[in-house]
Amino acid sequence: MSSCGVLVVAGTHGNEVNAPWLLQQWQANPDLIDAAGLAVQKVIGNPEALRRRCRYVDRDLNRCFLPEQLEQGASGLEFQRAGELLRLHGPSGEQPCAVAIDLHSTTAAMGNSLVVYGRRPADLALAALVQGALGLPIYLHEADAQQTGFLVESWPCGLVIEVGPVPQGLLNAGVVEQTRLGLESCLRALYQVRQELARLPDALVVHRHLGSRDLPKAENGEPQALVHPELQGRDWQNIASTQAMFRAADGTDRCEAWVGGEIPVFVNEAAYAEKSIAFSLTRREVWPVEPNWLLALKQLLAAA
Amino acid sequence: MSSCGVLVVAGTHGNEVNAPWLLQQWQANPDLIDAAGLAVQKVIGNPEALRRRCRYVDRDLNRCFLPEQLEQGASGLEFQRAGELLRLHGPSGEQPCAVAIDLHSTTAAMGNSLVVYGRRPADLALAALVQGALGLPIYLHEADAQQTGFLVESWPCGLVIEVGPVPQGLLNAGVVEQTRLGLESCLRALYQVRQELARLPDALVVHRHLGSRDLPKAENGEPQALVHPELQGRDWQNIASTQAMFRAADGTDRCEAWVGGEIPVFVNEAAYAEKSIAFSLTRREVWPVEPNWLLALKQLLAAA
Structure with missing residues (x-):
């Protein structure tokens, strides 16, 4: 199973502090989240912004995964970091990952939810499995020319776990637990697919942008x-x-x-x-x- | 009545954005809050921090009202601003104010509440009148050597209106309305005292630190x-x-x-x-x- 690289990103926005704390606790206690035998790469998306407890330094990292700009060597801390994450953990990176799970929080009352970008079949399969397991609502973000360059779009499969409401910069035990459940459910679903154990529900409920x-x-x-x-x-x-x-x-x-x-x-x-x-x-x-x-x-x- | 200077401060912390918005709306629409004929000075406590949407630049402004440090010309943006506010609106300032009302918000579920620092009789009178009118709970902060230098302590009378929960940096209509009600109640109470119309309740309920x-x-x-x-x-x-x-x-x-x-x-x-x-x-x-x-x-x- 160890060849199936799954990238788990926390702190893509530096003021969303709950997922980074969860990853840190997971590092200290490997039993905290069942990785189901998958080879998980855990990274802090924007370490400098996390250090400063701000969303970003130069530009929203989660709008920087724009292939054209990255190829042209766009400047600024976040474009640099986007390129680095792809070199390290991209589908053709040093430690290649096929799937990216990006952990976010929000001040909105989104509960525990998934965000899917566009209609890639693999994304929809993973979202359907997690929705079948936990019942999470799904925000399908598409056809929004003003919002592009999301991290997970640069991996062959990926989705965002979005938990709220929680203020920026504030640790909240309930938000940490929701994030943990969402992430563990994603990893279990990927394991089941790999083991030919996955059964998709008949229908997927999405909230289309x-x-x-x-x-x-x-x-x-x-x-x-x-x-x-x-x-x-x-x-x-x-x-x-x-x-x-x-x-x-x-x-x-x-x-x-x-x-x-x-x-x-x-x-x-x-x-x-x-x-x-x-x-x-x-x-x-x-x-x-x-x-x-x-x-x-x-x-x-x-x-x- | 115009000689009774009342200082109303919003944005003492630059990421508490609801009170600054309320003051801006009040500026545009004088009927928004009944000043009861009082001479009200409205100021933004920390304009630079508000511009940056951060709590402070060098140091928490609401811990900078330390007479000794201010006399010695302590450096940093917030110590400078504390000195400036006292020169402009302090009890012996250019536009002298006897009372300071400092408007804050918090991520904690404090509801609409008052914070009183110590047991100055004039503060307790004002707090009792507002509690009698609106029923707000009161946090009596005293005997805390690690937390000193609060703004309102530098005026002969003053208290904090503290409203939450609301994330930092987020405008919320309910929080704005609670702040408006709390402030208007303070101003009405001061007017009633001035007009010999004030009647204090028999008892004051405090939550002593x-x-x-x-x-x-x-x-x-x-x-x-x-x-x-x-x-x-x-x-x-x-x-x-x-x-x-x-x-x-x-x-x-x-x-x-x-x-x-x-x-x-x-x-x-x-x-x-x-x-x-x-x-x-x-x-x-x-x-x-x-x-x-x-x-x-x-x-x-x-x-x-």
Whole structure:
């Protein structure tokens, strides 16, 4: 089994401190997470940002995995680190990994959840297995030209485990445990695929990205109203079409129309303010699981 | 009434962004908060830290109001700013203020609360009036040699409004509204004292500081366990003596004895990790209100 390289990344954002602490504890106590015999490479994504307890130094590392820029030797600490991670642990790296699991946390009430980028069959197989085991909701991020260069997209298979709500820079025992469960479930699923033991559920429930909304802003860029208190914390929930999105300081509501069936995620994530995102909107879809998904993941793990 | 200077400070910590936004909105809309005819000076405590969205640049500004160090011209951005605030708005400053209201937020579940430093009669009068009006709990911080130099201590009367839980750097409509209510209640109380309309309640309920506890740490300083999930969010609550304080990554509890009647506050405040504080312990006490409290506040406002 040891040839199946799985990369586990914590601290891709330096102020998301729970997963780095979990990895450190795992290092000290190998029984903490059952690696199911897989060859796991554990790395801190952005050690310098973690040291400074900030999201990034020059640029968001999780938007730096852009093949063209990396080939051209784009400058800055995070582009350098992205290139280094690929040289060390990329699919053709020194310690090659076929799968990347990237551990994140959020100030939004996302619970324990998965983020999948696009519709690669192997990603969907892994997500379906974890959803089948733990029931985690899945945010399918795709068709968003303003947000590209995610880490896991540079590995043949990969997904993000996203846990919240937790403030940036704050250790929280519950968030650590959710992260541990999510990671262990991923590793167990990969083991089962490798051992021909995996059985996918019949359907995959995804929340497909539709777009994002920003706060109402004044001409100088300052927010004129904030996420409505009745919307705060309601990630993954159906929202009544009459629900106001925003509230001003004087208590007046800013009503913008909800389209029926739109479900918010990443509601009031602190790091997205600079990206002009107050929350994203998704549509819940139930997809029949396709036979080629598991096949793709099997082939990947066999070749690794 | 205009001679009664009241200093309202937001952004003493640059990553506590809700009060600065409230002050900005108040500036644009004077009806947002009823100043009750008082001459209010609104300032951003640490503008450079707010710009950087960090707690402080060189040193915690809210530990820099140390008369001896300020007289000796202690260096660093925050000591400079402390001196500047006193020159501008101190009791003998260019625009003298008798009272300082310092607006903070916390990642701990403190709700809407007041922090009072020591037992100055005028502070206790103001706190009693606000508690009588809104019912806010009060953390009485005293006899803590490791934590000194708080801003409000440099004004003849002053208290902190502390609202949470909210992550650092994140705007939250509910937190803004709680801050607005707390501030307006303070201003109304000062107006009532000035107009001889104030009636203090019979008793003041305080949570008196007893001490602080840190996470269990390894020799290298890394936490070996975190605040227990069943303790998280239980600020101001009675805790059963059997409740474990901490939980390790493997799910085992670290039991340390609670002393009966000890009540935690500032449970898992992100900024206190560097101060080696996981939470503080208090004792709830009911104090009869003394006549000299209101007298002291009256004299202060009459002289202002």
